[in-house]
Amino acid sequence: MHYCKTFFNYNRRLSEVATIGKLHLGGHYPIRVQSMANTDTNNLEESVSQAERIMCAGGELVRFTTQGVREAKSLAQIAQTLRAKGLQVPLVADVHFNPAVAEEAAAHIEKVRINPGNFVAGHDGDYSDLEYLQEIEKIRARLQPLIQICKTNGTALRIGVNHGSLAPRIVNRYGDTPAGLAASCLEFVRLCHESNFHNIVLSIKASNTLVMVQAVRLLVAQMNEQGLQCPLHLGVTEAGNGEEGRIKSAVGIGTLLADGIGDTIRVSLSEEPEMEIPVGRQLVDYISLRQNHVPIEAIAAPHFNPFNYHRRNSHTVKQIGGMQPPVVITTSNEELFPTPDIYWDSENDNRNYQFCTLSYSKLNAAVLEELEANPNYVILLQSEHVNPVGEMRAFFHTLLRHNITNAVILCRTYNENNLEALQLKAAADLGALLLDGFGDGILITNNNTKISAQDINSTAFAILQASRVRMSRTEYIACPSCGRTLFDLQSTLNRVKAETSHLKNLKIAVMGCIVNGPGEMADADYGYVGAGKGKVSLYRGMECIEKNIPEELAVSKLLELIHTDGRDS
Numbered sequence: 001m002h003y004c005k006t007f008f009n010y011n012r013r014l015s016e017v018a019t020i021g022k023l024h025l026g027g028h029y030p031i032r033v034q035s036m037a038n039t040d041t042n043n044l045e046e047s048v049s050q051a052e053r054i055m056c057a058g059g060e061l062v063r064f065t066t067q068g069v070r071e072a073k074s075l076a077q078i079a080q081t082l083r084a085k086g087l088q089v090p091l092v093a094d095v096h097f098n099p100a101v102a103e104e105a106a107a108h109i110e111k112v113r114i115n116p117g118n119f120v121a122g123h124d125g126d127y128s129d130l131e132y133l134q135e136i137e138k139i140r141a142r143l144q145p146l147i148q149i150c151k152t153n154g155t156a157l158r159i160g161v162n163h164g165s166l167a168p169r170i171v172n173r174y175g176d177t178p179a180g181l182a183a184s185c186l187e188f189v190r191l192c193h194e195s196n197f198h199n200i201v202l203s204i205k206a207s208n209t210l211v212m213v214q215a216v217r218l219l220v221a222q223m224n225e226q227g228l229q230c231p232l233h234l235g236v237t238e239a240g241n242g243e244e245g246r247i248k249s250a251v252g253i254g255t256l257l258a259d260g261i262g263d264t265i266r267v268s269l270s271e272e273p274e275m276e277i278p279v280g281r282q283l284v285d286y287i288s289l290r291q292n293h294v295p296i297e298a299i300a301a302p303h304f305n306p307f308n309y310h311r312r313n314s315h316t317v318k319q320i321g322g323m324q325p326p327v328v329i330t331t332s333n334e335e336l337f338p339t340p341d342i343y344w345d346s347e348n349d350n351r352n353y354q355f356c357t358l359s360y361s362k363l364n365a366a367v368l369e370e371l372e373a374n375p376n377y378v379i380l381l382q383s384e385h386v387n388p389v390g391e392m393r394a395f396f397h398t399l400l401r402h403n404i405t406n407a408v409i410l411c412r413t414y415n416e417n418n419l420e421a422l423q424l425k426a427a428a429d430l431g432a433l434l435l436d437g438f439g440d441g442i443l444i445t446n447n448n449t450k451i452s453a454q455d456i457n458s459t460a461f462a463i464l465q466a467s468r469v470r471m472s473r474t475e476y477i478a479c480p481s482c483g484r485t486l487f488d489l490q491s492t493l494n495r496v497k498a499e500t501s502h503l504k505n506l507k508i509a510v511m512g513c514i515v516n517g518p519g520e521m522a523d524a525d526y527g528y529v530g531a532g533k534g535k536v537s538l539y540r541g542m543e544c545i546e547k548n549i550p551e552e553l554a555v556s557k558l559l560e561l562i563h564t565d566g567r568d569s
């Protein structure tokens with residue numbers, strides 16, 4: 001099964017074209033950047049004004065929460081108001097649970113997103129083959145009217161699968177796995193195609209970057225086998241805000257873009273929606289530079305499996321390699337927090353480690369022989385290629401094919417004066433390799449002194465965390481907020497962070513609503529979820545522990561719960 005032509009050369013996957021109003025997406029069209037409003041969809045003035053801000057920032061599609069028929073009708077007014085101002089940005093209705101709402105929205109605006117996980121209700125427990133087929137029948141019957149409305153009105157459909165809200169029948173058959181995510185998506189694709197409806201876009205999102213990347217790769221590989229070329233929308237859900245949100249998104253989205261996958265992206269940040277656009281744009285622009293690059297000649301290692309994470313076996317040299325978490329190395333001599341594992345300079349090189357600097361172009365038979373004879377050499381792997389991911393992958397595949405197990409540090413040097421740009425580029429480059437199981441450490445340097453050593457150090461730790469290879473801080477899973485959000489998500493997230501950021505082994509979710517929040521927070525240890533106006537429910541894993549706590553008491557109740565569980569030390 002193949003999800004891309006080669007691991008080493010950038011080749012954008014050629015998909016079918018979806019038409020969304022006047023916008024084309026997929027094929028050779030540019031990768032579209034979009035966002036989602038967090039206004040009350042029934043508030044015309046605020047919704048129009050936010051759509052305008054997203055557009056002004058460069059957003060090419062704007063999605064709105066569409067809980068009910070009333071919101072679907074409000075979308076028609078939002079569209080009319082925007083069109084009257086000469087603004088043609090296509091609007092997308094985000095619909096969960098209620099096919100009737102999707103049908104109403106499809107008559108008014110350019111695109112509707114449905115979630116296969118909750119399009120029709122399933123039941124818990126086991127599914128016999130017959131029950132499974134009966135449920136597919138139910139979906140077929142419920143989807144047909146929507147498809148007809150889409151065909152009549154030229155409306156596009158996004159089949160948007162989320163890790164946190166898989167249908168019970170899928171979980172029963174495949175588990176909560178990348179295979180289940182891909183299967184859920186393909187079931188709906190087949191139903192659309194059998195009705196000769198092709199104006200569809202697919203997405204599989206998760207807050208876990210590894211799950212998201214593997215699931216999308218699997219989906220593409222399965223589509224390739226079946227001769228399907230549906231365009232893809234990429235995103236990491238509940239990425240949070242600030243540095244973490246940007247880095248997590250760049251690891252997940254950047255890895256797939258580097259694979260040549262993705263026709264539109266949304267970076268979900270718990271910030272103002274227009275803030276998402278420049279982040280997405282920078283990612284797309286950075287990866288797109290790889291088009292038509294000088295080819296990288298390499299042979300893939302035969303046993304490498306891109307659908308199943310396996311860290312490359314490496315030789316242990318003191319703190320580096322083997323089963324130890326990847327290290328952070330710095331060339332700075334400042335005191336930094338968290339403390340890097342190795343302060344590297346040429347003296348250190350002589351005293352503690354035998355580092356050797358290499359790039360793929362230097363990897364010849366003599367070098368391979370020397371590496372094999374000296375497993376204690378730790379390789380500082382560099383790349384000057386416009387496609388560093390492809391070139392570094394070529395290096396690792398060559399080591400794998402020759403059974404060379406020297407530990408390898410991924411080294412990248414940038415020339416940025418803007419921290420966000422550095423974070424996005426480093427996360428996209430290094431995250432893609434770490435998710436492949438490559439790298440025993442990272443060393444990031446920047447030629448421009450405008451970015452502090454502390455910021456670079458923090459970026460390095462955040463990349464390891466976002467790539468799921470090393471936890472060094474509390475993991476926050478926070479929804480970006482939308483029209484369903486029941487509190488001020490940004491200030492609440494910051495309050496929760498301020499009180500819990502010392503709990504570095506925990507995953508804490510802050511979710512705006514009880515409708516989608518508990519499902520979407522997937523693997524969080526604790527959840528702080530909006531339950532009603534001014535009311536919060538607290539979760540331990542998926543279990544609701546206390547309901548409807550007044551908002552002003554909820555953070556201290558969360559701390560109490562963590563303390564009672566003995567997880568605050």
Ligand code: SF4
Nearest residue numbers: 479482485512513516
């Ligand atoms: S969890 Fe609820 S409030 Fe948050 S983005 Fe999802 S639907 Fe909106």
